[in-house]
Amino acid sequence: xxxxxxxxxxxxxxxxxxxxxAYITLDKEGALETAGKVDDGKVxxxxxxxxxxxKDCITTKGLLTTCGSKILSGYVPPFDAEVVARLRKEGAxxxxxxxxxxxxxxxxxxxxxxxxTKNPWDLTRVPGGSSGGSGAAVAxxxxxxxxxxxxxxxxxxxxxxxxxxxxxxxxxxxxxYGVIAYANSLEQVGPMARNVSDAxxxxxxxxxxxxxxxxxxxxxxxxxxxxxxxVKGLTIGVPKEYFGEGTxxxxxxxxxxxxxxxxxxxxxxxxxxxxxxxxxxxxxxxxAMCEASSNLARFDGLRYGLRIxxxxxxxxxxxxxxxxxxxxxxxxxxxxxxxxxxxxxYGKYYLKALKVRTLIKQDFEKVFxxxxxLAAPTMPTTAFKIGExxxxxxxxxxxxxxxxxxxxxxxxxxxxPCGFAGKLPIGIQFIGGFFDEPKIIRTAHTxxxxxxxxxxPEGF
Amino acid sequence: xxxxxxxxxxxxxxxxHCQLNKLNSKLFCGCSTKQQGLEPNTMTCPxxxxxxxxxxxxxxxxxxYSIMVGLALSCEIAEHTQFYRKNYYYxxxxxxxxxxxxxxxxxxxxxxxxxxxxxERTVRIRRVHMEEDPGxxxxxxxxxxxxxxxxxxxxxxxxxxxxxxxxxxxSPKEARRFINKLRNILEYLDVxxxxxxxxxxxxxxxxLRGGARVEIKNISSYKGVERALLFEISRQQNMKRxxxxxxxxxxxxxxxxxxxITLRTxxxxxxxxxxxxxxxxxxxxxxxxxxxxxxLPELPDARxxxxxxxxxxxxxxxxxxxxxxxxxxxxxxxxGKCEPRLAATxxxxxxxxxxxxxxxxxxxxxxxxxxxxxxxxxxxxxxTDKGAVEVMRALLDEGGDPKxxxxxxxxxxxxxxxxxxxxxxxxxxxxxxxxxxxxGKPQALNYLVGKVMKKTNGRADPAEVNLxxxxxLECT
Ligand SMILES: [Zn+2]
Numbered sequence: 041x042x043x044x045x046x047x048x049x050x051x052x053x054x055x056x057x058x059x060x061x062a063y064i065t066l067d068k069e070g071a072l073e074t075a076g077k078v079d080d081g082k083v084x085x086x087x088x089x090x091x092x093x094x095k096d097c098i099t100t101k102g103l104l105t106t107c108g109s110k111i112l113s114g115y116v117p118p119f120d121a122e123v124v125a126r127l128r129k130e131g132a133x134x135x136x137x138x139x140x141x142x143x144x145x146x147x148x149x150x151x152x153x154x155x156x157t158k159n160p161w162d163l164t165r166v167p168g169g170s171s172g173g174s175g176a177a178v179a180x181x182x183x184x185x186x187x188x189x190x191x192x193x194x195x196x197x198x199x200x201x202x203x204x205x206x207x208x209x210x211x212x213x214x215x216x217y218g219v220i221a222y223a224n225s226l227e228q229v230g231p232m233a234r235n236v237s238d239a240x241x242x243x244x245x246x247x248x249x250x251x252x253x254x255x256x257x258x259x260x261x262x263x264x265x266x267x268x269x270x271v272k273g274l275t276i277g278v279p280k281e282y283f284g285e286g287t288x289x290x291x292x293x294x295x296x297x298x299x300x301x302x303x304x305x306x307x308x309x310x311x312x313x314x315x316x317x318x319x320x321x322x323x324x325x326x327x328a329m330c331e332a333s334s335n336l337a338r339f340d341g342l343r344y345g346l347r348i349x350x351x352x353x354x355x356x357x358x359x360x361x362x363x364x365x366x367x368x369x370x371x372x373x374x375x376x377x378x379x380x381x382x383x384x385x386y387g388k389y390y391l392k393a394l395k396v397r398t399l400i401k402q403d404f405e406k407v408f409x410x411x412x413x414l415a416a417p418t419m420p421t422t423a424f425k426i427g428e429x430x431x432x433x434x435x436x437x438x439x440x441x442x443x444x445x446x447x448x449x450x451x452x453x454x455x456x457p458c459g460f461a462g463k464l465p466i467g468i469q470f471i472g473g474f475f476d477e478p479k480i481i482r483t484a485h486t487x488x489x490x491x492x493x494x495x496x497p498e499g500f
Numbered sequence: 501x502x503x504x505x506x507x508x509x510x511x512x513x514x515x516x517h518c519q520l521n522k523l524n525s526k527l528f529c530g531c532s533t534k535q536q537g538l539e540p541n542t543m544t545c546p547x548x549x550x551x552x553x554x555x556x557x558x559x560x561x562x563x564x565y566s567i568m569v570g571l572a573l574s575c576e577i578a579e580h581t582q583f584y585r586k587n588y589y590y591x592x593x594x595x596x597x598x599x600x601x602x603x604x605x606x607x608x609x610x611x612x613x614x615x616x617x618x619x620e621r622t623v624r625i626r627r628v629h630m631e632e633d634p635g636x637x638x639x640x641x642x643x644x645x646x647x648x649x650x651x652x653x654x655x656x657x658x659x660x661x662x663x664x665x666x667x668x669x670x671s672p673k674e675a676r677r678f679i680n681k682l683r684n685i686l687e688y689l690d691v692x693x694x695x696x697x698x699x700x701x702x703x704x705x706x707x708l709r710g711g712a713r714v715e716i717k718n719i720s721s722y723k724g725v726e727r728a729l730l731f732e733i734s735r736q737q738n739m740k741r742x743x744x745x746x747x748x749x750x751x752x753x754x755x756x757x758x759x760x761i762t763l764r765t766x767x768x769x770x771x772x773x774x775x776x777x778x779x780x781x782x783x784x785x786x787x788x789x790x791x792x793x794x795x796l797p798e799l800p801d802a803r804x805x806x807x808x809x810x811x812x813x814x815x816x817x818x819x820x821x822x823x824x825x826x827x828x829x830x831x832x833x834x835x836g837k838c839e840p841r842l843a844a845t846x847x848x849x850x851x852x853x854x855x856x857x858x859x860x861x862x863x864x865x866x867x868x869x870x871x872x873x874x875x876x877x878x879x880x881x882x883x884t885d886k887g888a889v890e891v892m893r894a895l896l897d898e899g900g901d902p903k904x905x906x907x908x909x910x911x912x913x914x915x916x917x918x919x920x921x922x923x924x925x926x927x928x929x930x931x932x933x934x935x936x937x938x939x940g941k942p943q944a945l946n947y948l949v950g951k952v953m954k955k956t957n958g959r960a961d962p963a964e965v966n967l968x969x970x971x972x973l974e975c976t
Contacts, residue, residue, distance in 0.1 A: 099553040112552070119546050121553060216779075218553040225778035253555050254780050331778060334587050337596020338550050342651075354591050354649075381587070381773035390775060 042079030044089035048072050048133060051091050055135075055182045059163055062177040064096050064154045065104040066136035074133045086245055088131030093183040095174050096137040097144055098229065099218040100124050103134075107220050108142040108152035108170075111365025112345045121218020122253070123187060123229050123246045130245050135183045138173030142367045143336065144191055144222040146170050147439045148429070149198070151369040156426055159201060160497040161464055165423040168198030174232050175202035181500050185233040185242050191223050192324050193418070193443025195230035196455035200418035200467025203457045203495065205239045205484070206232045208443075210475050211450035212257035214243075215250030221335040223328035224255075226447040235494055236456060236485040240264050243477065259475055266478040271486045272306035274479075277411030281317035282442045287420040294459030294466040295417045302415070302487060312411060314403040316396065317445055323396035324444040325437060326380055326389050332370075333377030339365065372433065401449045408473035413483050417442050418455040418467035442469070452477050456484045457493040465493070510733055512675050513667035513705040514725075516682060519633065520565050520659040521699055522691050527632045527659035528556030528599065536696060540638075540652035548657030550594030555779050558583075562630060562659045563606070565691040567785060567792050569661055570607025570628050572685050572799055579786045581606045583630075583777040588770065591651055592635040600631035600662075602774045606785060612685075614677040616670065623678055624666040633658035636698075655698070661691075667705060672729035675704065679725055680823070684800050687825045694722075695861060704729055708736050712748040716760050719753045728753040732760050803828055811840035820848040826862040827852065833868035838875045846875060850889060854896055866895040873902045877912075881961065887911040913961055922955040923968045937973060945969060 048071045055063060071091070077083040094100060097107045099117035101124075106112040120128070127134060141151040149172025150156040157172045159165040160180040167176040171188025175198025178186050188195040190208035199206025207230045214229045221227070231242035240263040249258040278299060283292055299309050341347050341361035342354075348364055349357045366374070380389040407414065420442060429436035446453045451474055458468035468487075472480040488494060523533050529547035546554035563581075570577055584602035610625035635653040639646035663682060669675050679702065686692035694700055702719040706729055714736070719728050736746050751760040764770070798806070804822040807813055813821075821831045821844065834843040855865060874891050877883045883891070883906060894905045906912050926948055927934060937944040945966070952965045 105552075107552070115552075117546075117551065117553065119551075119554075217555050220552040221779075223778075252557060254557050255778075330775060334585050334597055334773070334775070337587060337589065338552065338594060340589070340591075340596065342591055343549065343594065344551070355589075358589070378773065381775055382771055383773075386773075386775070 042076065044075035044078045044133065045072055047089070048075045048091065048135075051135060051182060054180070058180060058182060059158060060160060060167075060176045060180050060182070061155050061157045062138055062167075062173045062180060062182055063093070063136045064106055064108065064139050064152070064173070067103055067134060070103070071133045071135050074128075074131070078131055078133070083131045085129060085131030086241065087127060090132055090185065091135050091183040092127055092132040092242070093135050093138045093174055093177045093186040094124060094127075095171050095186070095188050096140050097189055097220045097222070098124060098187060099220065100134065100137065103137065105137060105220070106154070107144070108140040108154060109365065109367070109370070110153040110346060111339045111341070111361065113153075115345045117218075119218065122215035122250045124218065126245050126248075127187075132245075135177075138171070138177050138186060140173055141170035141194075142370050143220070143332070144170040144189060144194055144227070145332070145369050145373055147193075147197055147436050148424070148426075149173060150426060150430070151367055153367060158426070159423045160500060161203060162423065164425055165464070166201065166426055168201035168419070168423060170194040171206075171232065172198045172201075175199055175204060175206070178202070178204045178232050178234055179497060179500075181496070185231060185238050187242070187246070188230050188232050189219055189222075189227050190230045190447065191227040192328060192440045192447050195232060196418045196443050196453060196467065196469055197440070199232055199455040200457075200469075201423035201465065203465030203467075203493070203497070204232055204234055205236050205454065205456050205488075206230055207239050207243055207454045207477070207481075208446060208452060209243065209247060209477060210257075210452045212255050213247050213259060213452070213475065213477070215246075215248075215253045215256050217250055217252040221331070223331040224335065225331060226324070226328060236454070236481060236488050237264065237267050239454070240267055240481050240485070261475070261478060263477055263481055266482045267485050268482055269486045269489050270306075271302055271483055274302075274307040274413065274483065275411045276302060276307050276309040276483075277312035277407055277414045278309055279312050279314045279317070279407070279414055279416055281314055282416035284441075286438060286441070287417060288422065288461065290459075290461035291417045291420060291422070291466050294461070295415065295468050298458040298468045298487060298491075299415050301490065302483070305486060305490060307483075309415070310411065312407050312414070314400070314407060314445065316399040316403050319396045320400055320445040320448055321437065321441055323393040323400070324440070324448055326393040327397065327448075329373045329377035330381045330390050331377070333374045333381060336366075336370065336374055341365070369433065397448045400445050404445075404449045404451055404471075404473070408476075412472075413476070413480055414471040416469055416471065418469040419443070422461045422464035422466060446471055450474065452480060454480045454484045456488055458487075458491070459493055463498065509709045510670055511667045511707050511709060512669035512672070512729060514663075514665045514669065514675060514678065515703040515705075516663045516679060517701045517703075518661050518663070518682075518686055518692055518694075519696070519699045520562055520661055520691050521693050521696055523559065523561055523565065523659055525559055526657035527559050527562050527630070528657055531657065533658060535654045538654055540650070540654060543654045544656065548594070549653055550596075550656075556599060556777075558780055558783070559659065563783065563785060564788065564792055565689070566606045566628065566630050566661055567788055568689050568796060569663075569686065569691065570610065571789070571793055571796060572689055573607070573610035573612055573625050573628065573663070575607035575610030575625060575628055577607050577786055577789045578604055579784065580604060580782045581785050582782040583780045584774045585777050587773040590634065591649065592637050592656070594635065594653060594656055598632060598634060599777055599780070601629035604782070605629035612678065612681060614674055614681055616674055621668065621670065621674055623668040626664045626666050628664075629662050631660050631662060632656070633660050667707075672726040672733070675729055676722070676726040679722060681800070683722075684823055684825065688797060688799050688803075690797070695863065706732050706736070708733070708740060708746070711736060711740065711746045714746065714748065715750045716753050717750055717763060719755075721755060724753065724755050727758055728760060731758060735760070800825075807831075811835055811844065813841055813844040817844040817848045820852060824862060830862055830865070830868050830871075834871050834875070837872045839879065842875060842879070843871075846871065846888075850892060854892060858896060860896075866899070870895060870902050877902075877906065882906070882912050884913065884961075910959070913959055919952070919956060919960045919964060920968060922952050922960065923965060923972060926951045926955060927969075927972060934973065
């Protein structure tokens with residue numbers, strides 16, 4: 041049997057016996073077809089024959105795309121997202137659509153209508169969210185790499201919890217065309233992989249100007265060119281606000297050891313301050329929920345997705361469909377967003393959140409005048425137990441404290457494994473200035489080459 | 501009711517939505533704007549259907565057109581312009597929000613003057629902004645009786661321009677004139693074809709001085725505007741007369757029944773949750789202004805002045821001719837080949853008159869070449885004025901070739917020898933009148949001319965008859 045076809049069979053065998061629930065939809069037929077073409081030399085490209093899983097909020101032509109929601113059950117998009125088109129062009133073998141928090145709202149992949157995904161390092165724990173399926177699939181060898189989307193940390197969080205690499209690119213670097221929006225002004229598609237070089241390769245493929253996305257920025261760079269082992273002369277800023285209350289001691293230690301390691305490899309570090317960080321979480325949730333309330337208005341069951349009820353007037357039908365089709369977390373955010381945008385509250389919440397956003401952006405601009413990259417914990421803790429935050433959504437929102445400022449500012453960040461607490465992986469993120477992906481990739485790559493936290497979970 | 505007896509107490513403001521239907525593609529996608537007669541839902545794509553993941557991309561040409569309209573209305577062009585989401589649920593709105601402009605319209609603070617009775621009324625333009633059209637709902641029968649509704653998204657994403665006036669209009673007639681003039685300007689700019697169905701829709705605000713303001717929505721015909729306003733003003737006046745207070749509300753105009761009905765009151769005011777569209781970045785449009793200003797075509801007022809000078813025609817004629825770009829173009833075509841003042845009379849008075857009578861548009865008239873032919877025949881005396889009118893009417897009603905019409909209907913003046921024969925006959929038959937003439941009664945000649953005209957069924961040229969009669973009478 042041919043090489044790539046064989047690797048597809050292997051991956052699908054593993055998926056078949058998997059307990060992770062990393063995928064919502066599989067496309068074995070499509071994967072084998074592409075792999076066969078690569079084997080026959082009919083298809084080539086930078087990702088030729090490599091298995092890539094795609095988060096279920098990214099549209100795939102002819103392949104079920106549900107956003108982890110009941111309301112989109114049965115929805116088969118008639119077009120490919122730009123990032124998917126680029127994967128196909130480079131010969132990638134798309135294995136299927138990965139599980140996620142419903143409409144990317146969550147930090148644990150528990151809010152998926154299709155059941156929670158489990159963390160490969162400990163099946164009683166969450167893989168992180170909202171790209172939890174992508175993180176688990178990569179960590180559990182169910183694909184070589186994966187695409188996630190990062191709205192408030194949703195690529196970096198599962199990367200951290202699952203012990204893999206995840207990149208949240210600069211806003212505008214990767215096309216959002218075909219990404220089913222949760223909060224458009226914050227989210228970017230990001231690569232996830234088991235090492236920095238694969239992540240950089242995937243970024244090479246998906247990055248680049250797309251005229252179909254007005255927020256897409258023309259920017260040329262080759263990220264794999266920056267996979268060099270060299271951090272000499274690099275100044276690393278350590279933002280003290282990211283090591284605050286709620287940060288697990290073991291996480292704190294692991295991140296500081298990583299900084300010391302880079303110091304030993306020739307980088308300098310200094311403590312810096314991003315003074316508006318404390319407002320980031322509230323601003324983030326207001327903006328995200330406002331945008332979500334509007335983005336999710338189109339799901340009315342009229343043109344696609346779930347359809348319940350007949351011979352009723354339109355208001356009754358669409359209310360029923362939305363009531364049954366959306367989960368608790370999604371409804372909560374739509375309600376809050378609708379409230380925050382309504383007359384009389386717009387200025388009080390939304391406009392204020394935009395002001396905070398500007399201040400946070402300025403914090404980053406200022407700090408990058410003195411440092412090259414920032415180093416901080418990706419998540420304040422390691423993966424928590426499934427159901428741990430079920431009754432207290434606010435406590436779960438707090439977990440995003442170190443990731444959301446990056447999305448508010450639009451700057452890039454990469455999360456890489458930097459240690460373990462017991463058997464659970466810990467992640468460190470390197471944050472860069474606008475379009476400084478080369479710098480953060482170089483830093484992460486150098487760090488990775490000089491450590492051995494790039495492990496497989498037990499039994500994989 | 502006398503609509504214009506109301507001036508002084510009526511306050512009207514308009515919001516006019518015009519489809520920029522001369523664009524090739526929709527506002528945010530590549531779908532064509534040409535959809536008249538297409539099967540429903542055949543001119544759509546993921547973007548204008550609002551499919552999950554699809555993103556809008558602004559049509560640059562639509563922005564240019566909007567700036568040109570802003571300039572033609574003497575507006576200030578915005579430094580930056582930005583799109584907003586207007587959130588509301590309706591089956592014709594595929595995303596659950598309409599992309600429109602809010603705080604940063606593309607143009608604002610303009611003016612347009614219209615003729616009021618005996619004076620010029622300067623109407624201030626508050627703003628000009630861009631937005632997308634939603635889809636179209638098709639009911640089986642009427643809204644009340646239809647068991648279901650069909651949705652056609654072909655119209656979804658059609659580029660609209662909304663022109664909002666200050667409440668400066670004082671009568672329904674002025675409102676109609678304003679809309680006609682706006683349409684005329686848009687057609688001069690070649691951004692709009694007002695003759696297509698649904699091209700123009702109007703919301704009107706109307707109040708009596710001191711009273712509450714009522715908004716009338718969804719007036720979709722040119723004539724409807726004046727009728728809706730007349731109805732609404734009369735309704736408000738009747739209420740006032742009876743001592744009932746007019747309440748602030750939004751009313752729907754029913755074109756078929758010619759009345760307005762309550763849509764919602766102030767308490768039910770809609771909540772649109774406007775916020776900036778995150779998928780479209782703000783545009784710095786001020787820098788586009790000089791280039792577009794340079795490409796602005798000649799507008800109606802300028803063309804009117806030029807016609808007066810260049811063709812020495814009257815102000816009235818110039819006004820009628822330039823008040824529709826198609827008429828103006830038609831006239832220039834004819835005037836280039838004929839005597840311009842004669843052309844003005846025949847285009848402005850006769851042709852326009854015949855078209856109005858038939859409720860038809862200049863684009864349905866016969867070609868200017870045919871008009872030129874008619875005027876040539878008239879000028880050289882082949883046909884009379886009356887004959888020319890008859891040819892025009894035949895062309896409008898049945899079409900065909902003016903030459904054939906003149907021949908088949910015997911409209912050409914009869915040959916001179918036939919006239920001569922008739923004159924001879926008349927002289928033989930009216931000896932008494934000839935005696936009178938010779939006795940020094942010149943009015944007897946008129947009598948004889950009349951006899952000849954009658955004999956030739958009016959086709960002889962009276963001047964020629966006159967001449968022939970004198971010649972023959974001198975000899976006898
Ligand atoms: Zn379209």
